[in-house]
Amino acid sequence: xASFKLLLLPGDGIGTEVMDEVTRLIEWANGTGAISxxxxxxxxxxxxxxxxxxxxxEAAMQTAHAADxxxxxxxxxxxxxxxxxxxxxxxxxxxxxxxxxxxxxxxPAICYPALAEASSLKRELVEGLDIMIVRELxxxxxxxEPKEITDLGNGQKRAVDTQVYETYEIERIAAVAFDxxxxxxxxxxSAEKRNVxxxxxxxxxxxxxxxxxxxxxxxxEHILADNCAMQLVRAPKQFDVxxxxxxxxxxxxxxxxxxxxxxxxxPSASLGAADENGMRPAMYEPVHxxxxxxxxxxxxxxxxTIASFAMCLRYSFDQGELADKIEAAIANVLDQGLRTGxxxxxxxxxxxxxxxxxxxxxxx
Amino acid sequence: xASFKLLLLPGDGIGTEVMDEVTRLIEWANGTGAISxxxxxxxxxxxxxxxxxxxxxEAAMQTAHAADxxxxxxxxxxxxxxxxxxxxxxxxxxxxxxxxxxxxxxxPAICYPALAEASSLKRELVEGLDIMIVRELxxxxxxxEPKEITDLGNGQKRAVDTQVYETYEIERIAAVAFDxxxxxxxxxxSAEKRNVxxxxxxxxxxxxxxxxxxxxxxxxEHILADNCAMQLVRAPKQFDVxxxxxxxxxxxxxxxxxxxxxxxxxPSASLGAADENGMRPAMYEPVHxxxxxxxxxxxxxxxxTIASFAMCLRYSFDQGELADKIEAAIANVLDQGLRTGxxxxxxxxxxxxxxxxxxxxxxx
Ligand SMILES: CC(C)[C@H](C(=O)O)[C@@H](O)C(=O)O
Ligand SMILES: CC(C)[C@H](C(=O)O)[C@@H](O)C(=O)O
Numbered sequence: 001x002a003s004f005k006l007l008l009l010p011g012d013g014i015g016t017e018v019m020d021e022v023t024r025l026i027e028w029a030n031g032t033g034a035i036s037x038x039x040x041x042x043x044x045x046x047x048x049x050x051x052x053x054x055x056x057x058e059a060a061m062q063t064a065h066a067a068d069x070x071x072x073x074x075x076x077x078x079x080x081x082x083x084x085x086x087x088x089x090x091x092x093x094x095x096x097x098x099x100x101x102x103x104x105x106x107x108p109a110i111c112y113p114a115l116a117e118a119s120s121l122k123r124e125l126v127e128g129l130d131i132m133i134v135r136e137l138x139x140x141x142x143x144x145e146p147k148e149i150t151d152l153g154n155g156q157k158r159a160v161d162t163q164v165y166e167t168y169e170i171e172r173i174a175a176v177a178f179d180x181x182x183x184x185x186x187x188x189x190s191a192e193k194r195n196v197x198x199x200x201x202x203x204x205x206x207x208x209x210x211x212x213x214x215x216x217x218x219x220x221e222h223i224l225a226d227n228c229a230m231q232l233v234r235a236p237k238q239f240d241v242x243x244x245x246x247x248x249x250x251x252x253x254x255x256x257x258x259x260x261x262x263x264x265x266x267p268s269a270s271l272g273a274a275d276e277n278g279m280r281p282a283m284y285e286p287v288h289x290x291x292x293x294x295x296x297x298x299x300x301x302x303x304x305t306i307a308s309f310a311m312c313l314r315y316s317f318d319q320g321e322l323a324d325k326i327e328a329a330i331a332n333v334l335d336q337g338l339r340t341g342x343x344x345x346x347x348x349x350x351x352x353x354x355x356x357x358x359x360x361x362x363x364x
Numbered sequence: 365x366a367s368f369k370l371l372l373l374p375g376d377g378i379g380t381e382v383m384d385e386v387t388r389l390i391e392w393a394n395g396t397g398a399i400s401x402x403x404x405x406x407x408x409x410x411x412x413x414x415x416x417x418x419x420x421x422e423a424a425m426q427t428a429h430a431a432d433x434x435x436x437x438x439x440x441x442x443x444x445x446x447x448x449x450x451x452x453x454x455x456x457x458x459x460x461x462x463x464x465x466x467x468x469x470x471x472p473a474i475c476y477p478a479l480a481e482a483s484s485l486k487r488e489l490v491e492g493l494d495i496m497i498v499r500e501l502x503x504x505x506x507x508x509e510p511k512e513i514t515d516l517g518n519g520q521k522r523a524v525d526t527q528v529y530e531t532y533e534i535e536r537i538a539a540v541a542f543d544x545x546x547x548x549x550x551x552x553x554s555a556e557k558r559n560v561x562x563x564x565x566x567x568x569x570x571x572x573x574x575x576x577x578x579x580x581x582x583x584x585e586h587i588l589a590d591n592c593a594m595q596l597v598r599a600p601k602q603f604d605v606x607x608x609x610x611x612x613x614x615x616x617x618x619x620x621x622x623x624x625x626x627x628x629x630x631p632s633a634s635l636g637a638a639d640e641n642g643m644r645p646a647m648y649e650p651v652h653x654x655x656x657x658x659x660x661x662x663x664x665x666x667x668x669t670i671a672s673f674a675m676c677l678r679y680s681f682d683q684g685e686l687a688d689k690i691e692a693a694i695a696n697v698l699d700q701g702l703r704t705g706x707x708x709x710x711x712x713x714x715x716x717x718x719x720x721x722x723x724x725x726x727x728x
Contacts, residue, residue, distance in 0.1 A: 076559070085562075085565060088559065090559040090560065094560070120485050120486060120489050120597050120598055120599070121484050121485060121486070121597070122484060122485070122486060125484050141505075141525075141527065141560070141561060142560055144524070147561075147562050148562055149562050149565065149566055152530070152531075155531065156530055156531045156532060157530065157531050157566055158528065158529075158530045158531075159528070159529050159530075159561075159562045159563040159565065159566035159567075160508070160526060160527065160528050160562060160563070161505075161526075161527040161561045161562055161563050162524060162525075162526055162527070163505065163524065163525040163526070163527065164522065164523070164524050165522075165523050166516070166520055166521065166522045166523075167516075167519065167520045167521050167522075168520060193611070193614070195440070195452065195454040196454065196458070196505070196506055196611075196614075197505060197511075197523075197525045198449075198511050198512055198513050198523045198524060198525055199523040199524070199525050201449060201513065201523065202513055202521055202523035203523075225614075225615055226614045226615050226618040227618065227653075229593070229615045229616070229618050229619040229622075230618045230619060230621070230622040230627070231622075232619075233484050233485070233597065233619060233622045233623050234484055234622050235484070247557070247560075247611075248615070250557070250560075250589075250590045251589060251590050251593045251612070251615055251616075252593070252615075254590040254591065254593050254594045255593040255594060255596075255597060255619060257594070258593075258594040258595075258597045258598050259597050263594070289591075
């Protein structure tokens with residue numbers, strides 16, 4: 001029986017509540033006899049800062065390196081607005097991404113049929129929507145140097161961020177996007193601002209070359225990031241896979257997720273390069289954040305995190321069947337008319353985090 | 365009678381067609397006897413490159429400096445995809461913005477009542493929508509240095525863009541936003557990524573200080589740019605004024621404009637600082653682009669450019685009454701059921717650029 005090490009990092013806000021439901025799913029998975037998942041739990045984000053004075057401890061980083069995969073809840077909250085920049089909750093998340101070299105962030109924007117009505121967009125525009133946003137996650141303006149604030153005197157300061165991309169970084173994320181497209185709708189949109197940014201020029205050039213050299217069977221469209229933001233509102237179903245840089249990916253994936261009406265439902269995977277044994281470092285987390293406004297109330301929707309665990313089973317633990325079962329159970333409880341507050345709907349029953357977890361487990 | 369110099373830069377694609385309608389509105393304005401507008405016309409963008417090998421000529425730049433205001437159509441198109449980076453169509457627009465120091469880009473996102481149905485968003489979410497996006501236009505990643513691509517050998521290149529903001533740049537754009545908010549809904553959202561970018565940290569700090577020192581009567585909210593992209597889809601009416609940097613402003617204003625359903629209708633103003641006489645350099649242009657796919661077919665919607673001219677009358681030429689009249693005429697032809705193709709609607713009459721211009725003039 002395959003055995004894996006999984007690090008759980010519930011984090012802040014609703015992170016702990018939704019991760020509680022995942023631990024029950026892990027028990028279920030172990031109970032099937034198909035797999036043995038050993039978990040460790042550690043701190044990340046604001047709670048790690050409160051405990052260790054760092055957004056993630058060295059010990060937790062070592063556990064992450066040693067684990068087969070990491071599950072993350074969420075980080076951040078107003079409580080830590082005043083902490084020093086390099087110790088803020090997000091720093092833990094960014095360090096994990098960078099140190100584990102999780103360069104490929106996969107963010108599906110799917111409209112769950114039962115929730116088409118919950119979208120702000122008209123039903124016909126989102127029904128059946130299924131976009132995969134492939135966001136570069138270890139480069140760009142997130143990590144480029146210099147990144148600093150200089151005091152110029154006279155009450156004036158000067159802040160600098162640097163967006164850097166090298167050819168190889170664009171090549172590998174483009175390959176991920178094209179590979180995914182082949183298994184989906186065979187269409188990739190590459191979004192950048194080549195009309196203003198040199199990184200956009202290089203991005204465009206490299207994606208074009210990767211396409212020509214190795215993926216000419218896939219349809220490739222180049223789109224300016226501002227136009228992409230428009231088109232995601234106008235006609236999101238025109239997209240299949242969107243590949244874009246770290247910062248545009250941050251904004252566009254959130255926009256797309258919200259457009260589906262299923263934000264509280266959407267999982268994500270952040271993957272590194274495969275080693276000789278085909279194992280790749282991986283982290284799974286919901287697309288939504290720590291939602292400090294509803295934290296601690298047992299109201300949060302655990303589905304995005306549970307669906308992230310399903311992705312973990314599929315991509316890191318090679319347990320596609322178990323993943324299918326969890327995804328079917330999610331669809332099933334939605335069909336039964338159960339909803340958490342974020343997706344509350346007339347004629348449906350509004351339940352809390354724990355009840356939603358119960359229902360999914362019962363359905364399994 | 366007040367007399368002004370206006371430089372017309374129709375540019376590329378549908379730019380020339382929509383500007384033709386504005387020239388007729390200028391005749392109308394001159395005919396009222398309230399004002400005397402003297403125009404010059406010059407090239408910008410791809411057509412300027414074809415003629416002069418530059419996206420804007422020195423002569424045109426001089427005329428722009430000497431003019432009281434500039435009206436721009438649109439620049440760019442696939443024809444110029446291959447031209448050198450510093451001569452691409454957009455370079456002309458960027459040079460104008462930078463050399464005239466047009467640091468404040470005002471982009472209203474308004475839902476015209478007659479068009480609420482044309483939005484992708486549900487009617488109740490956009491009906492009555494009236495957001496003003498205040499985008500910083502002469503700083504940030506658009507102009508920061510270094511901005512370059514370096515060949516590293518071995519088929520590898522390294523591209524760099526630099527986002528820079530100094531305190532005074534943020535102070536002056538924040539003041540514009542707060543001043544506008546006072547005349548509107550008294551609410552400003554300041555959007556940045558302070559959790560990732562040092563320019564976001566400084567942006568947040570300076571906006572907070574300007575607010576505290578001089579505008580504490582206005583309500584200020586800080587919002588992360590990715591969350592802002594979400595909220596513009598989820599519940600756009602929560603916003604009044606949004607102030608943000610050059611790049612986020614590019615993406616968020618396009619998203620907001622598309623959400624209104626009125627993209628082809630939306631004007632914009634780019635303003636510099638006022639001199640001792642209260643005159644400020646100014647450029648007015650539609651939010652939409654050059655639409656190469658429909659260029660030359662007489663189909664383009666001229667309303668955004670006509671509405672931009674109304675803004676010019678109001679802000680640069682102090683002719684609020686004439687501006688009101690033009691805006692009323694636009695509303696009037698919409699009420700009559702006239703629509704260009706982009707806003708075509710069942711039960712309405714689809715007309716071309718010229719007919720739409722005719723109808724607006726007739727209504728005046
Ligand atoms: C929390 C924050 C640093 C992060 C990001 O900007 O990448 C988040 O918005 C995300 O999209 O995962
Ligand atoms: C044409 C382009 C350079 C420009 C920009 O990115 O600023 C456009 O998208 C805009 O928003 O005015």
